[in-house]
Amino acid sequence: MLYFRSDCRHFSGEKPCAPHKAEGVVCRNCARFEAVEERILVIKLDAAGDVLRSTCLLPALKAAHPRAAIWWVTENSSKPLLEKTPYIDTLLTPEGPLGGYLGATSFSLAYNFDMSRKAAAILQLANSTQKHGFGLSKEGVVVPLDPYAEEWFEMGLFD
Numbered sequence: 001m002l003y004f005r006s007d008c009r010h011f012s013g014e015k016p017c018a019p020h021k022a023e024g025v026v027c028r029n030c031a032r033f034e035a036v037e038e039r040i041l042v043i044k045l046d047a048a049g050d051v052l053r054s055t056c057l058l059p060a061l062k063a064a065h066p067r068a069a070i071w072w073v074t075e076n077s078s079k080p081l082l083e084k085t086p087y088i089d090t091l092l093t094p095e096g097p098l099g100g101y102l103g104a105t106s107f108s109l110a111y112n113f114d115m116s117r118k119a120a121a122i123l124q125l126a127n128s129t130q131k132h133g134f135g136l137s138k139e140g141v142v143v144p145l146d147p148y149a150e151e152w153f154e155m156g157l158f159d
Contacts, residue, residue, distance in 0.1 A: 003027060009034035009069060009089060036089075037067040038108035041126050043133075044074055045094065045119045051078040054113055058087035068108070073098065073122055094122060102126045115142055115156050 005027045010017035019025050019032040027033070040061060044054045051074055061070060069089040074082060076093050083091060092098055107128035112119050112135065120136045120143075134153070137143045144153040 005030075005033060007036055009036050035067060036069040038065060039069045039071055039105060040065060041102070041107045041110040041123075041128065042070060042072045043110075043112040043114060043119050043122050044072070045078075045114050045122075046075065046116060048078045048081060050113075051075075052081050055082070055085055055087070058085065062087050065108075071105070071107070094118065098122065099125045115153065117142055 003026070004013070005011055006013065008017070008027070008030075010019055010032065011027070019030060023032075025032065042054070042057075042061075044051050058070065061068070070087055071090040071092065072082060072085075072088045073092045073094065076095065079091060079093060082088055092101060102122070102125040105127060107126055108130065110123055110126040110128035110131045112123035112131070112133040114120070115134050117136065117140070120134050123131055123133065123135050132146050133144075133149050134142050135145045142153075144150040
């Protein structure tokens with residue numbers, strides 16, 4: 001057996017996990033091991049109030065996918081609103097190596113709730129076969145990806 005468990009909710013690979021720091025446990029015999037069987041990506045960048053309101057979806061996502069790790073991408077300005085949210089396992093911003101993270105990590109589901117090119121482009125980077133919300137067309141414009149997004153899309157285009 002490996003000396004680490006990369007499928008554990010607490011493991012990041014870049015620093016000691018919280019159970020190790022608090023209790024001194026190591027992966028081989030850790031009673032706090034929590035298997036992550038899938039990852040879900042949520043993109044909500046703009047408008048701090050909208051970002052905060054979108055967190056109401058998290059309990060339902062967790063209930064439907066109890067062994068999922070939820071990754072959230074938001075702007076730096078909204079990051080403080082989400083840092084203590086217990087449902088979010090990984091919080092990212094558009095700066096830095098975001099494309100590398102999203103391309104190298106497999107997501108079972110990916111959601112973009114913003115009708116902006118920036119957010120839609122981030123969704124396109126995600127390594128997921130199931131993308132929902134708003135993406136980019138081959139022409140580089142924002143388009144709805146599912147019937148739920150179509151209704152919102154139409155409202156946004158025609159005041």
